[in-house]
Amino acid sequence: NAGVTQTPKFRVLKTGQSMTLLCAQDMNHEYMYWYRQDPGMGLRLIHYSVGEGTTAKGEVPDGYNVSRLKKQNFLLGLESAAPSQTSVYFCASKSVGVTQYFGPGTRLTVL
């Protein structure tokens, strides 16, 4: 099992550009999450999904959209990137039972 994987690992964008981060899990997990990590602020939840075809807002959803068309994939989109979205993005997944397992992270810089 690869566990939770994230693509890409690094990305640099210019303000106003768009991009999609892909999270994939091969553990047949129902729940998937996107967090962002900023210095001194821990991780904050952006959006999450409790099953295929469902999404819900987390703590800091503004400026992001998500889709869960397939159970194994959870996509995070930035339609018009801003410097405030410079961060490390982590995806996580879990099955029934509440331990979330995290991907390796994507480091995004918006210039």
Add this chain to the structure above:
Amino acid sequence: AQKVTQAQTEISVVEKEDVTLDCVYETRDTTYYLFWYKQPPSGELVFLIRRNSFDEQNEISGRYSWNFQKSTSSFNFTITASQVVDSAVYFCALSGEETSGSRLTFGEGTQLTVNP
């Protein structure tokens, strides 16, 4: 609303010292779960332990031990005989039940540096 506070931003110890990382939480949920994650310099998040609100038994795993006290809303983490490889950022986190999505609320993290 849930909240996790890790008052210690940075801790520096010398190898073989014992060190305790503090975590205080706030929640209105009757059932909740507490976690510790480790983030080494490589950046990944490593799950260490999960505790549910009904289980106040302390746990020991090798050099690691956890003290959960509902009366003080604390879930502290102790490393005995610290080693350089323990250097990392440690996060305490809290979640409610799956009916609320099991969303994690993280503390701000404690940077632990173990010096040789």
